Amino acid sequence: MTTQDIIExxxxxxxxxAIRDVLYKYARGADRCDLELFKSCYWPDATDYHWFFNxxxxxxxxxxxxxxxxxxxxxxxxxxxxxxxxxDRAFVECQWYVLHHMELADGSGRYVDQQLEGRxxxxxxxxxxxxxxxxxxxxxxxxxxxVVPGLYQGVPDxxxxxxxxxxxxxxxxxxxxxxxxxxxxxxxxLWEQARARHRREDVSSGA
Numbered sequence: 001m002t003t004q005d006i007i008e009x010x011x012x013x014x015x016x017x018a019i020r021d022v023l024y025k026y027a028r029g030a031d032r033c034d035l036e037l038f039k040s041c042y043w044p045d046a047t048d049y050h051w052f053f054n055x056x057x058x059x060x061x062x063x064x065x066x067x068x069x070x071x072x073x074x075x076x077x078x079x080x081x082x083x084x085x086x087x088d089r090a091f092v093e094c095q096w097y098v099l100h101h102m103e104l105a106d107g108s109g110r111y112v113d114q115q116l117e118g119r120x121x122x123x124x125x126x127x128x129x130x131x132x133x134x135x136x137x138x139x140x141x142x143x144x145x146x147v148v149p150g151l152y153q154g155v156p157d158x159x160x161x162x163x164x165x166x167x168x169x170x171x172x173x174x175x176x177x178x179x180x181x182x183x184x185x186x187x188x189x190l191w192e193q194a195r196a197r198h199r200r201e202d203v204s205s206g207a
Contacts, residue, residue: 015090016083018131019124023094026133027076033069034166035061041133043125048136057133071102072111073163078120090124090131109150116143149197 022041029038039061042048046057053060068074081094100114118140125134155162160170160180170177 012085015085015126015131019083019090019092020081022124022131022133023078023081023092023120027078028171030065030068030076031074031163032166032169032171033065035065037166038065042136043127043132043134046132046134046136048133048138050136050138051140057136069165071100073101075099075101075163088126089134090126092120092122092124094120094122096120103150104147111148111150113146113148114143115145117141151197 025037026041028034029041039058042057042061044058047055048057048060050060050064053063075098077097079095079097081092084091095117096119097115097117100112100116102112102114104110104112118138121137121139122133123135124131152162163169166172170180173180
């Protein structure tokens with residue numbers, strides 16, 4: 001293997017890693033409602049076909065981030081990226097899973113968990129050594145909804161265990177998480193808490 005072969009192989013690895021980094025930052029941008037991070041994943045002239053919005057990707061960002069901010073939280077997971085490099089462009093397919101967690105408007109303290117699954121089929125482009133999405137085509141494969149109790153009712157909002165939107169989430173502390181004061185907790189019976197939430201009234205009353 002020649003030095004040139006090694007250089008070319010390293011470039012392929014760097015390109016693939018840079019593309020994966022964009023995919024994962026997209027998920028953080030969506031879930032933290034970080035508009036600038038979300039936009040940074042797309043070129044300004046990029047297009048996004050999400051089907052509930054089709055058009056310019058930065059306009060999509062301006063639409064969808066405030067929409068996500070209306071619900072309690074979301075969680076995007078991106079897996080199985082298949083990256084086919086072709087010069088300064090790449091054809092990329094990955095799988096996504098998203099959970100939207102939103103409180104019902106009936107005052108019951110219950111939530112709807114909306115689970116959706118599908119794929120992003122993307123064309124990435126490299127400009128001046130930087131990879132970003134040029135076009136995204138969203139494919140939905142499955143979806144379901146569940147009504148669930150609020151698991152963390154009564155937990156103080158300032159507790160860093162709860163996910164928050166930008167810039168208040170603990171991830172924005174970066175290395176300063178080392179300086180966050182420890183709240184000492186010696187453990188609790190998580191399983192009994194779950195059983196209590198779902199115990200039937202006739203059982204809990206002894207009937």
